[in-house]
């Protein structure tokens with residue numbers, strides 16, 4: 148081997164660092180940093196990787212392999228992205244491969260275990276296929292689906308991925324996705340005079356004669372003629388005609404006689420709303436002031452916090468800013484906590500910027516993801532809207548990142564590595580790309596607020612609602628008192644009930660908030676007190692009445708609701724606690740005429756479930772909407788003047804140092820959905836702790852005093868922003884081994900920390916999930932310590948721990964800045 152050039156390749160593996168491959172003369176002609184390559188790894192496996200760098204340092208310790216193929220001519224990943232990934236892997240203490248796996252669309256990442264499916268069996272231009280493509284195509288015609296591994300047996304190992312890639316490019320095959328879901332358009336029935344009768348007087352008179360014996364049908368037909376004239380060619384919905392006196396039965400008979408035609412027409416739900424683009428609203432005086440301040444502060448600050456009360460028009464300010472950034476030739480990334488929020492906001496943004504807006508949807512399938520990646524790379528969009536993973540797109544020329552609802556904890560990724568926080572990573576990416584970062588919220592997080600008042604960030608306040616409407620009047624309903632005085636039915640106090648009656652009378656829509664889903668969190672036997680628990684997790688099962696099942700919200704375990712207590716056989720099983728499903732039942736029982744709907748993860752499963760619900764709410768097909776925190780995020784509806792909170796208590800009692808901050812934010816945000824257009828709104832919060840300081844502060848909109856208390860406590864007890872946290876989460880199926888391992892690591896770390904800064908091991912509130920026991924060790928990093936050094940130390944101690952094989956089987960997940 149006399150090659151002198153080597154490439155470092157990023158592979159989607161949970162192993163540290165990059166991997167070295169040697170380059171041949173001809174490779175040097177085409178290789179570029181950021182390009183996709185197919186490489187062998189391990190004994191048989193083939194992987195898609197990305198070129199990280201090219202160098203001449205021959206590895207001494209092992210023999211390198213060659214790159215099998217270059218998959219594209221041009222890089223799919225920018226150099227900035229590679230820097231970004233490396234930074235993330237270092238900061239969040241995971242491998243570069245973990246970041247790559249999470250960041251790069253899996254459809255672009257063919258691996259041995261990936262499956263492909265034939266989509267164009269009719270493909271006939273066989274001449275255009277090379278020998279290998281032809282072989283794979285023939286195999287797929289027989290079998291429909293094969294894996295990359297199987298393709299490697301048909302052609303050869305080297306050529307499998309490149310061959311499949313060519314077939315994908317030709318549209319002959321695609322990645323197999325079992326979960327692909329279709330959007331079913333909304334179909335409506337329409338009615339018109341039968342085309343055969345149009346302009347055919349004779350036929351028409353014949354029909355009318357025939358209808359002499361059916362006066363109702365005759366009348367309806369004549370009415371339709373009048374209506375059609377009035378509508379001047381616009382289609383008439385059957386439903387609308389029925390409202391004006393026609394009946395479905397009569398229309399059916401008319402259709403059978405050939406007098407009218409009933410036809411179907413697809414009513415577009417989501418796209419149909421995109422009108423022509425229009426000008427951005429004129430900002431109010433206050434909004435304009437805020438905009439000017441933001442721009443001034445950006446002169447010497449890279450991050451500005453916009454703290455504007457609910458419905459103050461923060462979105463309008465973002466629109467103006469975007470316009471200005473785009474005018475300078477730069478791009479904007481607009482982050483939202485969950486894509487659910489976007490439905491309304493996307494419409495607002497598209498209305499102004501049209502198809503220059505790219506939307507990244509968390510429910511996108513793999514092929515849609517690839518398309519967005521490529522279009523971003525081509526610079527097709529001026530604005531990208533998306534949730535936290537939109538940070539991974541291959542941007543160029545980013546001028547601004549807006550982090551809307553920056554206080555939202557769903558900005559933190561918790562299910563897969565890297566466990567990153569999008570707000571923090573937005574600032575990092577902003578730094579790498581020289582883009583400004585605007586954080587926006589009506590209830591900023593304690594961390595951002597602290598940074599703002601300490602002038603690390605710019606800080607702009609906007610204290611009045613658009614149209615100078617007063618913030619809603621918030622009152623607390625004392626549930627203890629209501630129960631004592633029997634002023635309550637089930638969980639709905641009579642004050643709350645009466646207010647809903649008034650609202651419905653005024654044709655207003657009502658939003659009710661309850662932060663638990665399901666019917667009841669706990670089922671309990673009245674005789675022996677037994678509570679059914681999940682066999683895999685240390686939690687009680689949640690009762691879902693609709694499906695008559697008990698479900699575990701942590702591992703998905705499901706069982707039918709038992710008829711008798713599994714412990715004592717008694718029939719007296721009772722439920723404790725309340726979920727959205729139960730509130731839905733109670734509300735429907737009190738208001739049988741009202742159209743009641745529920746919005747929680749159970750009710751929002753489909754790809755477009757959220758869009759449909761928003762549309763139904765806008766069309767007033769819902770009178771009362773009951774939801775979990777899903778309804779708190781950015782909802783902007785004009786016809787809601789009243790919001791009710793069913794029970795604030797579980798928010799207040801959560802065992803977490805952020806509980807009070809979250810309770811204040813959530814209650815303020817929910818309240819903010821009321822009274823956004825014409826008049827001051829009203830809010831009722833039911834609670835057994837009516838005197839609780841947080842509730843009192845919510846009613847008086849005392850954000851700053853609340854934060855003062857919270858920050859005082861954080862400082863006292865060494866929590867962020869006064870320390871940085873790293874949580875080490877141990878998981879193992881054997882509790883004893885788990886505890887021993889965690890204790891051993893604590894012993895190794897002890898010498899380096901004061902005892903107040905090294906907590907645990909301790910079981911979290913749910914000590915076992917999916918048959919794995921859990922133990923947490925929390926490390927607090929004080930401002931005088933270097934976080935990097937602490938991280939190095941942790942790595943080193945884990946390595947030391949792993950020299951003993953018994954400890955190696957215990958998984959350790961490192962969570963930097965846990966929320």
Ligand SMILES: Nc1ncnc2c1ncn2[C@@H]1O[C@H](COP(=O)(O)OP(=O)(O)OP(=O)(O)O)[C@@H](O)[C@H]1O
Nearest residue numbers: 428429430431457458459460461462463589613781
């Ligand atoms: N300058 C303006 N001209 C016209 N309409 C405005 C203006 N400012 C705000 N609005 C309208 O007022 C409503 C509330 O504004 P917006 O949704 O931007 O508030 P927000 O501060 O983002 O609220 P939240 O934090 O509660 O989501 C919207 O319907 C918006 O269209």
Ligand SMILES: [Zn+2]
Nearest residue numbers: 681684699702
């Ligand atoms: Zn479970």
